[in-house]
Amino acid sequence: MPRRCRSVTTLAGLLILTLSALLSTSASAAGTAAVGISHTRPVPLTELTVVSEQVASGLRRPIAITGLPDGRMLIAEKNGTVRAYHPDTGLAADPVLDLTARIDTSDNERGLLGITPAPNFARTGMLYVAYTSLPAGALTLARLHIGAPERLQVLLTQEHAEYGNHNGGQVAFGRDGYLYWSTGDGGHANDPFKAGQDLGTLLGKIVRIDVNRACGTKPYCVPAGNPFVRTPGARPEIWLYGLRNPWRFSVDPVDNSLWIGDVGQGLVEEINHIRPWQGGANLGWSCKEGTPVFDPEQCRPGVRYVDPVFEYEHYLTENCSVTGGVVYRGIRTPEARGTYIASDYCSTLAFAVRPKPGGGYESATIGNFPTQPTAFGTDVHGELYVLSDLPGWLNRVRFERVPPA
Numbered sequence: 001m002p003r004r005c006r007s008v009t010t011l012a013g014l015l016i017l018t019l020s021a022l023l024s025t026s027a028s029a030a031g032t033a034a035v036g037i038s039h040t041r042p043v044p045l046t047e048l049t050v051v052s053e054q055v056a057s058g059l060r061r062p063i064a065i066t067g068l069p070d071g072r073m074l075i076a077e078k079n080g081t082v083r084a085y086h087p088d089t090g091l092a093a094d095p096v097l098d099l100t101a102r103i104d105t106s107d108n109e110r111g112l113l114g115i116t117p118a119p120n121f122a123r124t125g126m127l128y129v130a131y132t133s134l135p136a137g138a139l140t141l142a143r144l145h146i147g148a149p150e151r152l153q154v155l156l157t158q159e160h161a162e163y164g165n166h167n168g169g170q171v172a173f174g175r176d177g178y179l180y181w182s183t184g185d186g187g188h189a190n191d192p193f194k195a196g197q198d199l200g201t202l203l204g205k206i207v208r209i210d211v212n213r214a215c216g217t218k219p220y221c222v223p224a225g226n227p228f229v230r231t232p233g234a235r236p237e238i239w240l241y242g243l244r245n246p247w248r249f250s251v252d253p254v255d256n257s258l259w260i261g262d263v264g265q266g267l268v269e270e271i272n273h274i275r276p277w278q279g280g281a282n283l284g285w286s287c288k289e290g291t292p293v294f295d296p297e298q299c300r301p302g303v304r305y306v307d308p309v310f311e312y313e314h315y316l317t318e319n320c321s322v323t324g325g326v327v328y329r330g331i332r333t334p335e336a337r338g339t340y341i342a343s344d345y346c347s348t349l350a351f352a353v354r355p356k357p358g359g360g361y362e363s364a365t366i367g368n369f370p371t372q373p374t375a376f377g378t379d380v381h382g383e384l385y386v387l388s389d390l391p392g393w394l395n396r397v398r399f400e401r402v403p404p405a
Contacts, residue, residue: 040334040335040337041335042335042336042337042338042339042354043335043336043401044362044364044404045339045352045354045362045363045364045366046364046366046404046405047401047402047403047404048335048336048339048352048364048366048399048400048401048402049350049366049367049399049400049402050341050350050366050367050368050369050397050398050399050400051367051397051398051399051400052369052370052386052395052396052397053395053396053397053398054370054393054394054395055085055087055090055385055394055395055396056085056090056091056393056394057391057392057393057394058091058392059075059077059083059091059387059392059393059394060077060078060079060081060392061077061078061079061111061389061390061392062075062076062077062078062083062374062375062387062388062389062392062393062394063076063077063078063111063112063113063374063375063387063389064076064112064113064114064115064169064170064374064375064377064387065115065375065376065377065385065387065394066115066116066117066377067377067378067379067380068117068121068380069117069121069122069380070122070380071086071087071088071379071380072084072085072086073085073086073377073379073385073394074096074115074117074127075387075394076112076113076114076115076129077095077112078105078111078112079100079103079105079111079112080098080099080100080101080102080103080105080111080112080131081095081097081098081099081100081112082095082096082097082098082099082112082115083095083096084096085394087379087396091394096146097127097144097146097149098149099112099129099131099149099152101134102131102133102134102152103131103132103133103134104131104132104133104134104135104136104137105132106137106164107137107163107164107165108164108165109164109165109166109167109247110132110137110164110167111131111132112129112130112131113130113131113132113167113168113169113170113247114129114130114131114169114170114171114181115127115128115129115130115171116128116171116172116173116179118143118173118211119173119177124145125145125146125147126143126144126145126146127143127144127145127146128141128142128143128171128173128179128211129141129142129143129144129171130142130168130169130170130171130181131169132160132167133154133157136159136160136161137160137161137164137167138157138158138159138160138161139157139158139159139160139167139168139169139183139184139202140154140156140157141154141155141156141157141171141179141181142154142155143155143211153219155209155211155219155220156181156202156207156209156220156237158183158201158202158203160184160186160187160203162186162187162188162192163186163187163188163192164187165184165187165188165245166184166185166186166187166188166244166245166263167183167184167187167245167247168181168182168183168184168243168245168246168247169182169183169247170182170246170247170248170249170250170324172249172250172251173251174208174251174256174258174276175251175253175256176223176256176276177210177212178208178209178210178211178223179208179209179210179211179220180206180207180208180239180249180251180258181206181207181209182205182206182243182246182247182249182260183202183203183204183205183206183207183243183246184203184204184243184244184245184246184247185203185204185243185244185245185285185286186203186204189265190265190286190295191204191244191285191286191295191298194286194298196241196242196243196244196284196285196286196287196298197241197242197282197285197286197287197298197300199228199231199233199234199235199238199241200233200234200235201235202235202237202238204241204242204243204244204285205235205238205239205240205241205243206238206239206240206241206243206246206249206258206260207235207237207238207239208223208226208237208239208279209221209222209223209237210222210223222236222237225279226238226239226279227239227279227280228280239279239280240258240260240274240278240279240280240281240282240283241280241281241282241283242281242282242283242284242285242287242305242306243260243262243283243285244262244263244264244265244285244286244289245262245263246260246261246262246263246324247261247263247324248261248322248323248324248325248375248376249261249324250324250325250326250327250376252327252329253327253329254327254329254338255275255276256276257273257274257275257276258272258273258274259271259272259273259324259325259326259327259340259342260272260273260274260283260324261322261323261324261325261342262283262285262308262322262324263321263322264289264290264314264322265289265294266314266315267289267290267292267294267313267314267315268289268290268291268292268311268312268313268314268315269290269311269312269313269314269319269321269322269344270289270290270308270310270311270322271308271309271310271311271322271324271340271342271351271353272306272308272309273309273340273353273355273361274306278306281306282303282304282305282306283305283306283308284305284306284307286298287299287300287303287305288305288307290307290308290311291307291308291311309353309361310351310353310361310363312344312351317347318344318346318347319344319346319347319349320344320345320346320347321344321345321346322342322343322344322345323342323343323344323345323373323374323375323376324342324376325340325341325342325343325351325376326340326341326376326377326378326384327339327340327341328340328341328382328384328399329378329382330378330381330382330383330384331381331382331383332381332383332398332399333398333399335399335401336399338354338355339352339353339354340352340353340354341376341384341397342376343369343373343376343386344373345372345373345374345389346372347368348368348369348370348371348372348373349365349367349368349369350365350366350367350368350369351363351364351365351366352364352365352366369386369388369395369397370386370388370391370393370395371388371389371390371391372388372389372390372391373386373387373388373389374387374388374389375387376397383396383397383398384396384397384398385397
């Protein structure tokens, strides 16, 4: 017995020594590999410019774009059709979806406005869409299978009959698995329904819902972490408020923050950057338009308004309406990673905004996009595309380095 114990002990010791050596070797190799990885530092924004290449034409008022796991891009056309583009085969001749029978296109800003795949699209084929529905232009959020549009299921609606403009319409999933949807303030001008500061309506908001479950009679649930679930009189779906027409926003896949392009009244256009812990933020409209005060009667003492991280002049310029964009996370130009790119529908200027490591933001104008940019999207590799409205173009976007001034 004692001899057997000593043998077992010796064998165990040898195994431990061998395992330790293997682990040490693996750790050393991993460390060497890590050292060999080169991490390209971002360059100053002034050393970047954008270059656009037209890759498809013949689209009918393309208004939203999203990437699929199989490499395709889905492009929503305002009238309710959805076209597919693949860089290897080009733009498919026939729509992959036709929702025209449901869509109210009675105003320049009404129509099919947003589209995004479910996070598990490769397995389920589910898409989420936002549109203004017949007969009265109600803001509508729905889901459907890409192969069975007739079984479309409406999730959430907001009446919007009086005016045809300011419909919002972006839909996007966050890293948290929740679905985000933007709505405008009800239209016309001057926030006629004072909706921006009213928590009792979904107008002028970004909402957040859980579409993976149903609660009661609703085909979705309200996340327990939504900021107004216990606020009397407030819609619990609201995530952010104080918006005018955030018809284009995006989620940064790295940190789950929201970048929001909110169209101004006529003085300034603004871009907001909202971190995941800022749920319930008040972005100011219609007390404020960007940082300037717009309507003092809508301002409340003691209320904290979150200012935009970037704004630019609208009045007496070629600018007219901000087109919110996306954060570049592709691999083709590592020097530009982490840079938010947006534009303006009229001036087509390329705006670049990036958080500074020590706080604050840097920004620059780094070129122009093709005429009438309506939406930005990224493919499965994180590379950028931009749509052009009335010409009906799809353009691939890349960055180039330019010598410092």
